[in-house]
Amino acid sequence: MRHLIELLDGAVQDAYVEAGLDYRPRFTPVMRALAGGKPHTVSQIAEVAGITQPAATQTVNLMVKEGWLVAQSSPTDARQKLLVLSAQGKRLLPKLQACWRATAAAADDLDTELPHPLSDTLARAIEALERRPFGERIRKAKE
Template sequence: MTATPDPLEQHRWRPLRQLLDAMDADIARLYADRGITGVRPRFVAPLIRLGRRGGMTIRQLADSLEVTHSAMSQTVAALQRDGLVTTAAGADARTREVVLTDRAREILPFLEAEWRATEEAVAELEAEIPYALSQVVRDLQAALARRSFHDRIADRIAES
């Protein structure tokens, strides 16, 4: 019997995930440098959105940031645990509105400044490399629009 290679030895996505994790860690370090605790980079977009648009339901917040309701529900739960948002009765008995706490409103100017600075730093990085990551993403999206990732994987499983 011939042993097949360990599939974990091939990992084309791991370097990208590690890069993004390292960049997120650097952003988190900026928060720590400023004494901001309990804030993770993934919290910033919902906090800014709530700061700009006011209270929203989890569904509205998820839709506005183009994430799943489940993912946003988990994020809101974490934001509540860290004292950054509270929920209040919504327009009807079935909904809850997510609103910023005073603590979140205090740090919001820094979070917006960090967001803008991060976007500028990404643009600077893209200018230093021959093929911008944002272009890579657009090219991958176009390729996946022609044939989904699901179909690509399913075809290979069927072949094996």
């Protein structure tokens, strides 16, 4: 599984470099969540992106540091930070979206060569693991 992820993620990273973008694939769920222009809290990003709160927090902090996002105080709750795309994020969004379209087309192409589409298999694996986590399956296998 790690080798598959390395092959896919490495190629996606290379596509960003070729497009002249200093961008990490892990930023994509956050960028997609904010692409509509509406500010989000970290919790909202985590929910929309389907990632954990700690992963969202870590990614958002890195993206703010690298200039992709800006954190603003919420007008209704000063304790809460709202995140939006920075000027850099807005300017580079069209290039990113072109990369995402190319990546989706490449994934569709890969699916045509497989006996069962990888995207369907992964979606079903995620659903199965959400019903019964892998850790639970390991514990049961030890019995």
